[in-house]
Amino acid sequence: MPSPSSTDRSAAQPPERGAVDALISQTERLRGGVDAVRRDTVSDEADAGLRWRRALCDLAVHHLDDLGQQLGQLREGLPPEESPVVGGPAAPAIPLPTAPPEGRRESLLSRVGSAEWNLLADEVDWSEELFRIFGRNPEEGALSLDELPSFVRPEDHPQLTSMVTDCLVEGKPIDGEFRIVRSDGAERTVHMMGEPVLDADGCTASMWAVLRDVSELRRTQQTVYESRDWLQRERHAAQTERRLAVELQEAVLPPWRGSLRFPGTGPGTLDGPATPAGPATLDGPATLDVAAHYLPCATGALIGGDWYDAMPLPDGRALLSVGDLTGHGVTATSGMAMLLGALRGMAVAGVTPDQLMGCLNHLLDTASQPALGSAVCCLYDPKTGSLTWSQAGHPAPLLFRNGTGRALSAPEGMLLGAASGAVFGQSEEQLLPGDLLVLHTDGLARWHGADPSDPSQDSTGAQRVLDLAPRLSAARSAQECVRIVVEECGGTEREDDACVLVARVGT
Structure with a gap:
């Protein structure tokens, strides 16, 4: 059958043997390096990123094996015998592959x-x-x-x-x-x-x-494609979950942008809701200037179940609380929203702080998705200046007075959800005009490597905040105090998300 004419192929000249040997040596060194990376890449079926990296290593090894075989054939050169084509020029001989080196x-x-x-x-x-x-x-x-x-x-x-x-x-x-x-x-x-x-x-x-x-090559490539697609789907799911968690958190936590003061005209009555744009004062011997801030973890990738809250109650007292629920993502933020809603409702009904902790413990203990949490709840009476508070496995509030600071002596209280029927204690502290109260979750300044079970190690970072006493005492507002704490504890070394709430007693 006729076909278009083509230029006769010239006889292939063998390459320089030394150059090919150098290429083979480079290929073998490169393959050894890829093998080392592959051994260090532990295969974890639960981690899409590790599966993708492992598949890429396997694919690279296959390519290098193929390259090594072809370079070996190139070094050997063409076979001495060639099969002539009847009635035409000699056809190019196809070199057979050499046996793979021993051990490969x-x-x-x-x-x-x-x-x-x-x-x-x-x-x-x-x-x-x-x-x-x-x-x-x-x-x-x-x-x-x-x-x-x-x-x-x-x-x-x-x-x-x-x-x-x-x-x-x-x-x-x-x-x-x-x-x-x-x-x-x-x-x-x-x-x-x-x-x-x-x-x-x-x-x-x-x-x-x-x-x-090329069957194995195609299977390896398919593994790379599938693991890459799985990784992309996981990343998309993680981004979606983070967005939902952030939206839920923003819907629940008070969006304070400035100091918040509790209004009131006496016990049992309220003068109207407080707003950042128009702070009001509580009618009594003392007022509370309150500000708070949420700090995501240093990576910013995970949203946890930390919360803060401050709310005036119908009897004229003020509710202050912070807490932390284990876990991250939508599950943690939805659980946080449930606890915070229950806390507010029971506080409005006049439940005392120790009873509040017991009710929150029962909620977590009977929840469909078990979780652990910590919390501190304070009720401040502006008429008497008394602070009644309880805690559940949580860092104690920090009290700053006259340029110095100390942690309040914590009453009895274990983690929420740790045991059914747990009993929680209650303590009382007298606050004076000018006092500063700082509530925070334990991730505020936790440093890497600290052992929370070792009393000699300040894993919660409380001492780091206490060292700010001179600056906090000189601050003119609660919002300025929050800014000072965030500047000190909001750096890249913080390994968990956290909340801080500052309440300043006025005159």
Whole structure:
């Protein structure tokens, strides 16, 4: 069958052996480095990022194995014997792959076979490796171009037909893949590259091709694609969950942008809600200037269950509380919203702080999703200046007076949700005009490596805040005090999210 004329291929000149040896050495060193990275990349089915990195390492190893095999063949050069084409110039010989070096596993990627379909003599010549790729006994003979589709997956027949037609009719080089099903039922993906060989009259005398088993390579690539897609889905889910958690948190926590003062005209009455734009004063011997702030963890990736709250009560007292629920994401913020709603409702009903802790403990103990939490709850009476408070496994409030600070002596109280029927104590402290009360969660200034169970280690960072006593005492408002604390404790070394609430007793 005639085909377009092509320029005769010149005889390939062997490359410089030293240059090839250098490339082989570089490839072996690189493969050793990738192997080391792969060993250090522990496979964890629960971590999409680790699975993706492991798959990329496997893919790199396969590519380097293939490159090493090809460079080895290049170093050996062409075989001494070449098969001439009847009536035409000699066809390029296809070098058989050399055996892999001892100690290196043979990859399916290194399987390379050659074939030549002689149209003039109606003969087919296959290399031994090609028989192994097709799982065919050499005694059964090589497959002709007409028989080849019987091994190819039906859906890949058009691809094979197009490649053969382009080569034999159009005289074009071919480069493509198709899947075969061997007689033992195993499926292989074969990559075929070839071109027509012309006789003296410019007609197609034969078609020769190199066929490579790339099954393992394609499986590894598929693993990379799937793990990458899984990682992207996980990241998208994490971003969505974080957005929902942030929106829920912002909907629950008071959005204070300035000092908040509790209004009132006497016990049991309120003069109206306080707003940042228009702070009011509590009618009594003392007022409370309150400000608070939420600090996300240093990475900013996770939103936890920390909360703060301040609310005037119908009897003229003020509720101050902070707390922390274990976990992160929507689960933690929704649990926080449940506890905060219950706390507000019971405080309005006149429940004392110790009873409040007991009710919150019961809520967590009977919740459908078990969790642990810590909290501190304070009731401040502006008529008497007394502070009644209780805590559940939480850092005690810090009291600053006359330029010094100390932690209040904590009453009995274990973590919320740790035990059914837990009993919580209650303490009372007398506040004076000018006193400063700081409530915070334990992630405010927790430093890496601290052991919370070791009393000698200040894992909550309370001392770090107490050291700010001179600056806090000189501050003119609660909001300025919050800014001082955030500047000190809001750095990159903080490993957890936190809340801080400052209440300043006025005159």
